[in-house]
Amino acid sequence: xxxxxxxxxxxxxxxxxxxxxxxxxxxxxxxxxxxxxxxxxxxxxxxxxxxxxxxxxxxxxxxxxxxxxxxxxxxxxxxxxxxxxxxxxxxxxxxxxxxxxxxxxxxxxxxxxxxxxxxxxxxxxxxxxxxxxxxxxxxxxxxxxxxxxxxxxxxxxxxxxxxxxxxxxxxxxxxxxxxxxxxxxxxxxxxxxxxxxxxxxxxxxxxxxxxxxxxxxxxxxxxxxxxxxxxxxx
Amino acid sequence: xxxxxxxxxxxxxxxxxxxxxxxxxxxxxxxxxxxxxxxxxxxxxxxxxxxxxxxxxxxxxxxxxxxxxxxxxxxxxxxxxxxxxxxxxxxxxxxxxxxxxxxxxxxxxxxxxxxxxxxxxxxxxxxxxxxxxxxxxxxxxxxxxxxxxxxxxxxxxxxxxxxxxxxxxxxxxxxxxxxxxxxxxxxxxxxxxxxxxxxxxxxxxxxxxxxxxxxxxxxxxxxxxxxxxxxxxx
Numbered sequence: 006x007x008x009x010x011x012x013x014x015x016x017x018x019x020x021x022x023x024x025x026x027x028x029x030x031x032x033x034x035x036x037x038x039x040x041x042x043x044x045x046x047x048x049x050x051x052x053x054x055x056x057x058x059x060x061x062x063x064x065x066x067x068x069x070x071x072x073x074x075x076x077x078x079x080x081x082x083x084x085x086x087x088x089x090x091x092x093x094x095x096x097x098x099x100x101x102x103x104x105x106x107x108x109x110x111x112x113x114x115x116x117x118x119x120x121x122x123x124x125x126x127x128x129x130x131x132x133x134x135x136x137x138x139x140x141x142x143x144x145x146x147x148x149x150x151x152x153x154x155x156x157x158x159x160x161x162x163x164x165x166x167x168x169x170x171x172x173x174x175x176x177x178x179x180x181x182x183x184x185x186x187x188x189x190x191x192x193x194x195x196x197x198x199x200x201x202x203x204x205x206x207x208x209x210x211x212x213x214x215x216x217x218x219x220x221x222x223x224x225x226x227x228x229x230x231x232x233x234x235x236x237x238x239x
Numbered sequence: 240x241x242x243x244x245x246x247x248x249x250x251x252x253x254x255x256x257x258x259x260x261x262x263x264x265x266x267x268x269x270x271x272x273x274x275x276x277x278x279x280x281x282x283x284x285x286x287x288x289x290x291x292x293x294x295x296x297x298x299x300x301x302x303x304x305x306x307x308x309x310x311x312x313x314x315x316x317x318x319x320x321x322x323x324x325x326x327x328x329x330x331x332x333x334x335x336x337x338x339x340x341x342x343x344x345x346x347x348x349x350x351x352x353x354x355x356x357x358x359x360x361x362x363x364x365x366x367x368x369x370x371x372x373x374x375x376x377x378x379x380x381x382x383x384x385x386x387x388x389x390x391x392x393x394x395x396x397x398x399x400x401x402x403x404x405x406x407x408x409x410x411x412x413x414x415x416x417x418x419x420x421x422x423x424x425x426x427x428x429x430x431x432x433x434x435x436x437x438x439x440x441x442x443x444x445x446x447x448x449x450x451x452x453x454x455x456x457x458x459x460x461x462x463x464x465x466x467x468x469x470x471x472x473x
Contacts, residue, residue, distance in 0.1 A: 064307075
């Protein structure tokens with residue numbers, strides 16, 4: 006059985022990406038990060054999801070991206086709400102962007118893949134709804150794959166591709182993702198997308214991530230079970 | 240003053256690389272990692288060195304590469320001595336190779352550089368004495384620089400190069416490095432290169448790293464002050 010390392014944040018995208026890896030026949034090693042994010046409910050969701058889906062192993066690594074700062078997700082910068090002047094930095098990139106986050110995540114995934122002898126990594130980024138993050142674009146994923154080719158033992162000693170980065174959601178809209186995840190049995194009531202949830206995981210329904218999620222469910226014609234769980238309406 | 244993030248392990252190479260960055264006029268932000276290495280004397284040396292050189296800031300990040308395994312430097316695999324059958328894995332790459340280590344280190348350095356607005360990273364790898372590690376080769380550094388071009392805000396919003404990876408030791412022999420570091424006032428008595436030192440930092444004089452260091456000092460015609468400090472001879 007082919008092995009894959011799947012990045013798992015506990016949100017809509019990464020859970021669906023992992024479910025796609027399993028549906029494609031991969032034995033999954035799930036990888037999450039406690040990176041100094043302001044809320045950790047998504048990590049509880051990630052752990053529950055990994056267990057529920059019967060992955061081979063789930064590892065949550067501690068890495069402290071707060072040491073560097075530069076993001077509303079890790080700093081004491083307020084998470085922006087619609088209409089906030091501060092939602093975008095001057096260069097039109099959201100303040101919720103965390104410098105180098107996906108590069109760091111993929112680097113660890115590459116390390117684990119190499120230790121396992123796995124040739125596949127799944128990451129749940131999508132370009133259509135990427136919200137302006139530089140490290141959610143196809144060009145970024147291609148550059149990382151080229152890096153992996155020279156950065157690993159397999160790239161040096163074996164012919165062919167050292168490591169394949171799968172981003173099965175890359176061309177999907179949030180509506181596509183909702184539909185695909187639902188079809189694969191992902192329990193979206195037990196996922197967390199909000200940048201600013203309460204301690205129980207109740208979404209704020211106002212941040213970019215909540216709005217994008219709501220739009221996805223609306224366009225997919227599906228009621229978000231997370232809202233039902235908290236007695237919320239769209 | 241131009242800013243640079245300098246990777247600093249506390250060994251011969253990274254201390255010399257940092258000294259070169261300073262001599263080139265950069266304001267230095269030094270970055271070290273507690274990554275599950277079996278000995279931490281090198282981290283004490285890194286902190287002392289950063290202080291002695293008056294860097295702008297020194298950050299030591301905790302990342303646990305032991306979670307994945309796959310290396311004699313982080314696992315309970317014996318560090319090989321010359322003549323050991325196990326010194327090389329079957330594919331001729333040393334067992335002391337840590338999967339994805341330099342990729343992970345550079346990814347964090349990129350994140351810090353981006354948060355600072357710095358455009359330069361220094362890493363003390365050298366190709367001549369690289370001991371077979373895939374991630375110490377020029378091709379790897381070039382691939383990382385190309386990745387940085389698309390992975391960061393600067394790569395998206397600005398013309399020109401997002402980030403420059405400097406590897407000033409890349410074409411040097413260990414003898415060259417010893418000579419250059421000595422000329423720049425690096426106190427090599429307070430560096431640690433050994434894979435298996437005792438708690439006081441006394442080198443084993445038998446591992447690959449010790450042998451390479453000894454060869455470098457011998458060829459540079461310099462007595463290693465670290466040996467003098469411990470009353471050792473070559």
